[in-house]
Amino acid sequence: MRTDQILTRLERVFARLDREPERPAHLQTPQMSRHRVVLLGSTLAFYLAIVVAVLTTSWLVRLDWQIMFFRPYEQWPQLHAFLDYLVVLGQRGPTAVMVAAWLGWRSWRQHTLRPLITLGVALLLLNITVGSVKLGLGRLGPHYATEIGSAELFAGGDIFPSGHTANAVVTWGILAYLASTGVTRRVLSVVSAVVSLSVGATTVYLGTHWVSDVLLGWSAGLLILLALPWFEPLIARTEAYVFDVRELLRRRAETGRMPAPVVSVLTPLLSAGGKWQLRPATEVALGGATGGATGGAEEPVPQPVRDTVAATTASAVTLHSPTTRPAVHPAGRPHVIRSERTPVTPVGSRRPAHTERAATRGAAARPVAGG
Numbered sequence: 597m598r599t600d601q602i603l604t605r606l607e608r609v610f611a612r613l614d615r616e617p618e619r620p621a622h623l624q625t626p627q628m629s630r631h632r633v634v635l636l637g638s639t640l641a642f643y644l645a646i647v648v649a650v651l652t653t654s655w656l657v658r659l660d661w662q663i664m665f666f667r668p669y670e671q672w673p674q675l676h677a678f679l680d681y682l683v684v685l686g687q688r689g690p691t692a693v694m695v696a697a698w699l700g701w702r703s704w705r706q707h708t709l710r711p712l713i714t715l716g717v718a719l720l721l722l723n724i725t726v727g728s729v730k731l732g733l734g735r736l737g738p739h740y741a742t743e744i745g746s747a748e749l750f751a752g753g754d755i756f757p758s759g760h761t762a763n764a765v766v767t768w769g770i771l772a773y774l775a776s777t778g779v780t781r782r783v784l785s786v787v788s789a790v791v792s793l794s795v796g797a798t799t800v801y802l803g804t805h806w807v808s809d810v811l812l813g814w815s816a817g818l819l820i821l822l823a824l825p826w827f828e829p830l831i832a833r834t835e836a837y838v839f840d841v842r843e844l845l846r847r848r849a850e851t852g853r854m855p856a857p858v859v860s861v862l863t864p865l866l867s868a869g870g871k872w873q874l875r876p877a878t879e880v881a882l883g884g885a886t887g888g889a890t891g892g893a894e895e896p897v898p899q900p901v902r903d904t905v906a907a908t909t910a911s912a913v914t915l916h917s918p919t920t921r922p923a924v925h926p927a928g929r930p931h932v933i934r935s936e937r938t939p940v941t942p943v944g945s946r947r948p949a950h951t952e953r954a955a956t957r958g959a960a961a962r963p964v965a966g967g
Contacts, residue, residue, distance in 0.1 A: 625710075625832075626773065628825040636822040643815040650735075650756070650808050653747050660806040661745060664738045668801040679798045686760030686795035691767040692719065699774070709835045711774050717827050718766050721820050726762050729816075730754040738803050758805045758813030761796040765817025768792060773821055792817065 626632075649656040669676055684690055692715075699711035735756035736748040749756075768791045772784035796810035805813075 625828045626825045632822055632825065636819065639815055639818050639822060643812065643819060646808055646812045646815065647733075650733075650747050651749070653745075656808050657747050658745070660738075660808055663800065663807055664741070664803065667803065669803055672801075675801070679801055683760060683795060683798045683802065685768075685791055686764040686799070688719075688759070688763045688767075691763065695767050695770065698771070702774075709838055710831060713831045713834050714774060714824065715770055717831060718770055718820055718824060721823075721827075722762060722766050722817070725820065726757060726759055726813075726816050729757060729812075730759070735806075735809075738806060755805055756809050756812060757816050758796060758799055758809040760799055760805075761792060761810050761813030762817040762820075764788075764792040764795040765814060766820050769817065769821045773824060 646656070696712065696715060699715055702711045703709055731754060733756050734750045734753050736742070736751045736753035737755045740753065741748050742751070765788070768788035769785070772781050772788055775781035775784050792814065796805075796814060799805040800807055800810055
């Protein structure tokens with residue numbers, strides 16, 4: 597008789613959301629294959645070609661001006677409200693928070709920090725590469741152009757390449773890069789490509805970027821995704837270091853929460869010329885028990901403080917040893933409160949009563965009669 601539990605579709609979905617008992621063994625990191633190297637080289641060549649075309653004010657710059665004068669936002673104004681929300685998928689803040697939340701859940705479920713560390717490395721590379729080119733070339737956007745037909749370079753701008761486009765490629769493409777199965781990777785690759793193409797086209801529609809800005813942004817984001825396998829050893833070392841630090845802090849917290857009590861007693865070492873040493877009370881008790889059981893050399897039994905002091909003093913006087921020994925003070929008497937102390941003087945005043953003093957004075961002043 598079969599007793600297998602038949603799960604519904606919703607229960608199967610929640611079962612997939614539960615945390616796995618341990619880190620899956622089938623997780624593989626992408627390698628820098630020959631195919632990936634070819635794609636990286638081709639994308640880099642395309643990237644450099646766009647930069648050279650803009651620097652030389654070639655046909656690409658003329659295409660930028662033609663589309664700017666066409667003003668797509670005026671040709672299809674009904675799309676403006678929708679595309680204002682769509683372009684948010686390329687902003688770094690909202691997209692990084694959404695993707696980090698998803699990858700954080702994956703990290704918790706699979707007992708690994710690789711997804712979050714990979715996202716951090718990709719965003720760091722994006723900021724360095726795209727930001728440096730933006731500030732270095734200083735191109736102005738279509739709304740701030742000053743000379744028709746010029747490339748508007750080195751004018752203090754920061755729109756070449758498009759940051760929205762490059763961020764969309766990296767942020768959504770990292771989901772495909774971290775996919776655990778081939779089918780999931782292909783599906784997420786298509787989704788990320790559609791999102792990044794849509795964000796780039798939206799910036800051209802809104803007039804915030806030139807066409808060449810978008811082309812260079814796509815190339816910059818793709819270069820980062822293709823170069824990520826070179827950083828996998830660094831990601832693995834960072835993950836191992838974080839786990840080591842976490843384990844160290846956990847052990848320190850556990851030991852600091854329940855400290856082991858240590859009680860020390862002052863015991864004489866007879867073999868060391870009568871010197872004294874602080875030793876744990878448990879060690880002294882175990883040493884005495886062991887020595888008595890084995891019949892060997894017995895540890896010195898702690899003596900009362902006053903007897904030990906007297907024996908030490910006599911030994912010092914007899915042997916005339918110049919070695920100074922630490923002073924051992926006997927335990928004092930217990931302290932009592934004021935109400936419990938024995939009165940030193942009798943209760944009451946020392947002076948005689950007032951009547952007696954008066955009688956004495958009267959007797960001394962009266963003359964003594966003869967007879």
